[in-house]
Amino acid sequence: MAERIQIHPVTRVEGHAKISIYVDDAGEVTSAQFHVTEFRGFEKLCEGRPFHEMPGLMSRICGICPISHILASSKAGDMLLGVEIPRAAAKQRRLVNHAQILQSHALSFFHLSAPDLFLGMDAPPSKRNIFGMLEGDADFVRRGIRLRQFGQRIIELVGGKKIHPAWGAPGGVLQAIGAAERDEIRSSIPEAIESLHEALGRLKRVLDSFAVEIEHLGNFPTLFLGTVSPEGELEYYDGLIRIGDAEGNIVADGLDPLRYASYLGEASEEWSFMKLPHYKPLGYPGGLYRVGPLARLNIAKSAGTPLANREMTEFKQRGKGAVCQSFHYHLARLIEMLHAVESIEQLADDPDLMREHVRAQAGQNRHHGVGSCEAPRGTLFHDYEVDDHGLIRRANLLIATSQNNLAMNQTVEQAARYFVSSRAIQEGMLNRVEAGIRCFDPCLSCSTHAFGQASFIIEIRNAAGDLLQQITR
Amino acid sequence: MAYQSLRDSDAQIENFNRANTVNLPRQTHLSAVLRLAQIGSIMGSGGLIVMDETSCMVDVARFFMEFCMDESCGKCIPCRAGTVQMHDILRRITTGEANEDDLEMLKTLSDLLRETSLCGLGQTAPNPVISTLKYFPQEYEAHIHEKRCPAGHCHMTAAGQEVAS
Amino acid sequence: MNVNTLQIDRKMVTGREGDAIFAVAWEHGIHIPRLCHIGGLSDVGACRLCMVEIEGQKRLQASCLTPIQEGMVVRTDTPRLRQHRKLIVELLLAERNHICSVCVADGACELQSLAAALGIDHVRFRYRFPTLPVDTSHERFGLDHNRCILCTRCVRVCDEIEGAHTWDVCGRGANSLIISDLGEPWGESESCTSCGKCVQVCPTGALFDKGKTIAEMRRDRGFLKYIVTARKEKQWIG
Numbered sequence: 001m002a003e004r005i006q007i008h009p010v011t012r013v014e015g016h017a018k019i020s021i022y023v024d025d026a027g028e029v030t031s032a033q034f035h036v037t038e039f040r041g042f043e044k045l046c047e048g049r050p051f052h053e054m055p056g057l058m059s060r061i062c063g064i065c066p067i068s069h070i071l072a073s074s075k076a077g078d079m080l081l082g083v084e085i086p087r088a089a090a091k092q093r094r095l096v097n098h099a100q101i102l103q104s105h106a107l108s109f110f111h112l113s114a115p116d117l118f119l120g121m122d123a124p125p126s127k128r129n130i131f132g133m134l135e136g137d138a139d140f141v142r143r144g145i146r147l148r149q150f151g152q153r154i155i156e157l158v159g160g161k162k163i164h165p166a167w168g169a170p171g172g173v174l175q176a177i178g179a180a181e182r183d184e185i186r187s188s189i190p191e192a193i194e195s196l197h198e199a200l201g202r203l204k205r206v207l208d209s210f211a212v213e214i215e216h217l218g219n220f221p222t223l224f225l226g227t228v229s230p231e232g233e234l235e236y237y238d239g240l241i242r243i244g245d246a247e248g249n250i251v252a253d254g255l256d257p258l259r260y261a262s263y264l265g266e267a268s269e270e271w272s273f274m275k276l277p278h279y280k281p282l283g284y285p286g287g288l289y290r291v292g293p294l295a296r297l298n299i300a301k302s303a304g305t306p307l308a309n310r311e312m313t314e315f316k317q318r319g320k321g322a323v324c325q326s327f328h329y330h331l332a333r334l335i336e337m338l339h340a341v342e343s344i345e346q347l348a349d350d351p352d353l354m355r356e357h358v359r360a361q362a363g364q365n366r367h368h369g370v371g372s373c374e375a376p377r378g379t380l381f382h383d384y385e386v387d388d389h390g391l392i393r394r395a396n397l398l399i400a401t402s403q404n405n406l407a408m409n410q411t412v413e414q415a416a417r418y419f420v421s422s423r424a425i426q427e428g429m430l431n432r433v434e435a436g437i438r439c440f441d442p443c444l445s446c447s448t449h450a451f452g453q454a455s456f457i458i459e460i461r462n463a464a465g466d467l468l469q470q471i472t473r
Numbered sequence: 474m475a476y477q478s479l480r481d482s483d484a485q486i487e488n489f490n491r492a493n494t495v496n497l498p499r500q501t502h503l504s505a506v507l508r509l510a511q512i513g514s515i516m517g518s519g520g521l522i523v524m525d526e527t528s529c530m531v532d533v534a535r536f537f538m539e540f541c542m543d544e545s546c547g548k549c550i551p552c553r554a555g556t557v558q559m560h561d562i563l564r565r566i567t568t569g570e571a572n573e574d575d576l577e578m579l580k581t582l583s584d585l586l587r588e589t590s591l592c593g594l595g596q597t598a599p600n601p602v603i604s605t606l607k608y609f610p611q612e613y614e615a616h617i618h619e620k621r622c623p624a625g626h627c628h629m630t631a632a633g634q635e636v637a638s
Numbered sequence: 639m640n641v642n643t644l645q646i647d648r649k650m651v652t653g654r655e656g657d658a659i660f661a662v663a664w665e666h667g668i669h670i671p672r673l674c675h676i677g678g679l680s681d682v683g684a685c686r687l688c689m690v691e692i693e694g695q696k697r698l699q700a701s702c703l704t705p706i707q708e709g710m711v712v713r714t715d716t717p718r719l720r721q722h723r724k725l726i727v728e729l730l731l732a733e734r735n736h737i738c739s740v741c742v743a744d745g746a747c748e749l750q751s752l753a754a755a756l757g758i759d760h761v762r763f764r765y766r767f768p769t770l771p772v773d774t775s776h777e778r779f780g781l782d783h784n785r786c787i788l789c790t791r792c793v794r795v796c797d798e799i800e801g802a803h804t805w806d807v808c809g810r811g812a813n814s815l816i817i818s819d820l821g822e823p824w825g826e827s828e829s830c831t832s833c834g835k836c837v838q839v840c841p842t843g844a845l846f847d848k849g850k851t852i853a854e855m856r857r858d859r860g861f862l863k864y865i866v867t868a869r870k871e872k873q874w875i876g
Contacts, residue, residue, distance in 0.1 A: 050774055056852025057740040166744070166853035174854060363777075363849075389774040389825075390848070547788065547807070547814035548684050554729035557812050558763050578762060585725050588698050588718075589686045 015444020020459040032413040036274040055168040067100035068375030070168035072382040075371025077170025082365035088355035089172030095347045098340040103151025104376035105333045108441040110144025122428035143195040157181040172359035216418040217436040218326025218411030221246030224295035233304035236374040244299040248321030257372035288406040291378025293332035298322040308339035326439040401442045411436040529626035530609040535563035541598035552595025569620040569629035644710040659701035674789040678862035732763035735784040743843030744853035775825030786844035792836035804830040
């Protein structure tokens with residue numbers, strides 16, 4: 001007898017989505033899909049616009065990681081101009097990128113995932129949120145909020161405002177920064193490092209109690225993709241692409257991000273507006289790979305900063321070869337935040353940062369430009385073709401979250417098979433399916449350009465595709 | 474050709490002002506029958522359009538607005554952009570997609586165009602709207618509230634039906 | 639030179655005979671809104687934003703084109719005028735694609751600042767979303783019809799100051815478009831001297847320096863005053 005339950009909407013993810021869980025006649029889960037149901041279409045609406053506008057226009061895709069879009073877009077613009085940007089501009093871009101990774105990861109960890117981690121997956125939903133956290137340990141939550149504030153403040157000090165700053169441009173950035181700004185950034189670093197040490201300690205202490213989740217929320221072998229520096233260290237702004245496998249081997253190295261289309265394919269399915277990128281040599285869907293904090297830590301040999309290095313060495317011991325448990329995205333995120341704060345400190349001490357010359361001037365010299373950088377959620381590519389007069393003829397965006405699409409689908413399926421039984425649906429079971437998605441910190445508005453009504457729906461279907469239960473919240 | 478005397482048609486004017494309808498004796502001099510300014514009209518190029526109850530007054534207003542929109546030179550903003558918006562509202566009334574706010578905006582825009590347009594085209598563009606609103610308000614209300622065209626002229630679209638429900 | 643005394647917004651002011659109400663008001667710190675007027679160019683009275691009420695006259699008058707008269711009583715900021723101005727700016731915002739957040743002139747746009755000053759926080763009209771081209775064929779400048787309000791400042795400055803008359807308006811009504819020469823791409827215009835005066839007088843982001851990104855476009859209009867003054871005073875002769 002078909003029955004229907006609704007959970008609507010899902011909490012603590014950025015954007016809107018739906019999950020379908022297929023159930024056989026015996027009530028066992030056979031498969032699951034993660035649908036992104038809406039569409040925004042930035043690739044289309046920028047056609048006919050001058051490429052100089054792209055950093056500002058593309059940053060409007062997202063209010064959480066506008067900096068990533070500004071950077072990838074500006075870098076594509078640099079390529080269209082055919083210039084090397086001034087050192088100060090490159091340093092500013094690096095600084096602000098680290099600041100954004102810090103604030104975005106802080107949001108994901110403290111605001112969105114900490115309630116699951118520190119209050120428990122089965123805590124009552126009314127308490128399982130940042131306000132419930134505040135009741136328990138206000139100081140810890142405040143530290144998280146201040147970490148995010150620190151990242152946002154750097155963006156504001158350098159770019160002029162926290163969200164969507166008019167700052168990046170093809171050829172560099174719009175303004176130089178002064179000593180007062182730099183000193184303010186420096187002054188907040190000790191507190192940030194202290195907060196991160198505390199968060200890392202706390203997370204590591206509770207990890208043992210999540211053994212089942214670590215085992216069954218997105219734990220499977222995949223490839224990992226990210227940017228590394230020439231030395232093979234963590235790199236977020238400008239480097240070459242490395243692809244590693246689950247055993248920790250390097251599958252491909254030194255790939256030019258500009259030629260991403262030669263090794264990354266983009267499939268699409270009618271059940272989702274989110275593209276399904278895959279590693280071309282292994283085809284679709286076999287070329288499944290993960291990006292973001294977990295992937296970056298897996299492929300880089302070291303962090304390149306002392307404190308993060310120590311944590312990273314310890315982290316790598318959690319896997320045989322690569323760390324394949326998606327649950328460890330949380331830990332990876334904290335380590336990346338530590339690395340970001342250390343990098344911010346290094347950049348603040350760099351005399352190049354404050355040079356006055358921040359923009360290279362040139363006319364258009366190319367018709368095709370690609371820009372890439374590491375966004376908080378993974379590798380981001382912006383690819384523009386322009387006409388003789390610099391108007392966008394075609395744009396293609398390859399967004400971090402969409403590169404995790406195949407892995408998120410597999411995570412949902414794995415979590416549903418283990419935790420969900422169609423006979424007795426409990427809230428905590430479904431929260432674990434959601435938590436599987438939360439590991440990836442997906443930013444759905446970025447990846448699909450979706451708009452419209454917020455909804456998160458879990459559907460349970462039988463073999464014939466009939467809806468048994470629908471859970472909306 | 475002998476025109477009837479002015480005196481003969483005074484009664485007709487009264488009749489018109491009372492009932493908005495007039496039965497014209499043959500060969501009546503028009504200016505004798507209709508004191509145009511008095512009833513809010515102008516002679517223009519000398520044309521006269523005769524309509525009966527099968528003409529939808531909203532659609533008539535829309536038709537004249539379309540004419541003004543097409544003829545606007547585009548120099549001043551109230552006429553260039555205002556006629557476009559007024560035409561859009563009138564069109565939506567005839568398809569059943571308009572609401573009470575649109576009717577208010579139609580009146581507001583009429584004032585704007587009359588008072589601020591640069592030349593006579595824009596200043597008089599709202600006249601058909603103002604006149605039909607004055608003499609046939611029930612036709613506007615039927616379109617907006619009942620999604621119905623009393624003259625049986627307008628086709629209400631699916632979008633219009635949605636507004637109604 | 640005859641001087642007239644009149645009242646503007648309950649303030650007694652004086653101006654030279656023949657001067658426009660608009661100019662006299664601004665000289666006395668009464669800033670009547672405008673988009674088509676710019677000091678140094680002829681007035682066309684197209685935007686209708688500077689309309690004022692004159693005591694004893696039923697009709698509103700465009701203050702940029704109405705000369706002062708002795709004893710005149712003018713009001714520049716009544717509820718009726720404010721309502722009209724708000725509507726006019728809303729009509730402009732709905733007419734083309736004025737998207738401030740991704741516009742080169744964001745933060746230095748007369749349409750944007752006027753909308754803010756009039757308290758426009760939403761537009762009551764349906765946006766028209768026309769499909770309009772961007773002309774970036776010129777080596778140094780660009781023209782984005784999406785941001786154009788057809789004020790014709792570019793047309794006038796090119797004709798009256800530069801003397802090239804590259805710009806003009808084609809089409810009519812809502813289909814009006816600024817064109818260079820007979821509709822050639824700007825980069826192919828034979829009359830354009832690439833002086834850039836049109837770019838400096840544009841009130842919105844319609845004309846811009848090529849290569850400028852969002853919110854980067856800033857304008858310098860100082861040239862208008864010294865060219866116009868030098869011509870009037872014949873400062874270059876002798």
